[in-house]
Amino acid sequence: MSLPAYDQAIEAVPMAMLVVDAQMRLIMANAAARELFGAGILGRPFVTVVRHPGVNDAVEKVLGGAEAGPEKLAAMISVQGRDLSVQTMVSPLALEDGRGAALAFEDRSSLDAAEQMRRDFVANVSHELRTPLTALMGFIETLRGPARNDEAVRDRFLGIMEREAGRMNRLVGDLLSLSRVEAEERRRPVQGVDLTAILRNVVASLSPTAEAAGAEVEAIMPDTPVTVMGDPDQLVQVFDNLVENGLKYGRAGGKVSVSFAAIAHEPVLRGPAVAITVADQGEGISSEHLPRLTERFYRVDTHRSREQGGTGLGLAIVKHIVNRHRGRLKIESEKGVGSRFTVILPDPRATGRGAEPKG
Template identity: 50%
Template sequence: MDNRPNVQALIAAFPLPTLVIDTAEQIIALNDAAGKMLGPNAAGRHFTATLRNPKLVRAIERGLRDSAPQSIAYQGIENGADIHYDVHLQQIAKTGQLLVSLQNVEGQAQAEQMRRDFIANVSHELRTPLTGMIGFIETLRTSARDDARARDKFLGTMAREAERMNRLVHDLLSLSRVEAEQRVRPTERLDLRNVLQTTQRNLDRLALKSNVSLKPDLGAEPLFVIGEMDQLLQVFTNLLENAMKYGGADQSVEITSQIIAHDPVLRGPAIGLTIADHGPGIDPIHIPRLTERFYRADSHRSRELGGTGLGLAIVKHILNRHRGRLKISSALGEGAQFTVILPPAPEKS
């Protein structure tokens, strides 16, 4: 008795969509993953009835003629969206039948596109101040060599541009560290009121300079979470600095807390801390993208105020590590509210 499993039983165990095409160019076997991709009626049909991509069709025809294994990449359409696949084709020894497996690499393609976009954005952010500084240096070497007034003006501008590049590099390093630690759970039990008090003390000088009044109302009860002090300080420093800068001078920034019985995203109880300003507000069309790297609702104003376009991306990654989230609400002319939502620390046993 032959106990060897048949082709259908073998490919049923494959995790990738896999099918077998015989010498008559018909699909004679496919696993469940391939069935979901090609439809329930693919078995027994000519392969071109379900696999219509010209590049893939040519590869299958070549694979049926030639026993040499092949790997190709092609782009298909699934539910109206472009999907990228890596396909491996190889004849099954001494049968002439062709084994075809397809791997969806759309996630890899998207990650590669994000990497290219990130490099392009960083290059742009650095090139702009560098171009300006190179121009100023050339002017100081030539026409403004003996002009003390122009020299002082250009050196002041160059100092600001250098500081802008320094902030960008600092934020890039911060983002890299946060991403590297994102899967490592924090372990420290912290009272968020203490985190906010420390943040406020650190920003008192900026608040005084901008004539902004910070108004915390955090209640008398502790707001315990499991977190990392330095990273949570970074979150609230970033949000408070933004509120003071974009809320405008001679305004107030309110910091309030709330106990949330059930947060629908965290699927359980939560602690919310809201930082609200009274600035010009944000058009709601921008809100879903504010935590993207280098996305700015107002690019010119952001650069004037020293923003790098990475602050809210860093906040998002830190809150992801803390199993929390950032909620943003705003309307034009009505200020903006940034709410940090974190799961509470379990009660001490």
């Protein structure tokens, strides 16, 4: 096979591929390799492009051994200022002017990151479940022993056990909800729903909670229905979560407002949109926490969150639901002033995707 034929063959490979000659100089690189390692790498010594002892040793072994076969290894390489986890295959290649080697690089960084996320998720779930389970087991042991006949202690412990069991039940419910939302995230809702009706129902359902907290929920909605393409149950879940969070973490006697605004052109969504903002008058959140608020189990104040019955999954669920609706979630907060959570959804009325409300 001639050099141009080799070039055509590796150019068709979707993963990054390089070819070196017997002097370990780069003589071929496909489009994926040029994007990964940068343009202008041909003719350079291989060791100046891929600086990894294991990969360099594998190339030398393939070039130097008559019977050498393919060498496969996992490596962490530094490429244009980035550290990448790659699976590398180094294979002997016969060139017209002697022996060469072909290298294929499979970028496994995203797979490794996903695996790390899975491990972290399992560890977090185990910790969140173990804490109330340990408490329950301890109280059961006490009730069977020293507190068997102590009615006051028994009632107090049973109340604590009920709260801990409720906490586990909420956690399991949120985990199932998150799983369902993630499974549906690629399926865009096609049903028209009245967004203002959903918001009014959420505010009405949380009014008793607001009264119990000595707070007020204010809804500033247009008089006419506003239709968006959405899943009504999931949208209720989004705004129920945001308003309930505002009541939990707002000041006693404060106000949580739910307001609506039309956006003529939303740059990220590249078109008209509607924005629903839930604002509280709480303590506010430091800026360093804002980028991580939608991570699973991330809490600004772990102790307070658990006392309030939070599972650490609410905003993660909100984020995935908003993503499914092709919208965006914007979070703003100022210490001592409060927080604003804005859900921005595409406006189908201006894109020809409107539909009559069905719920």
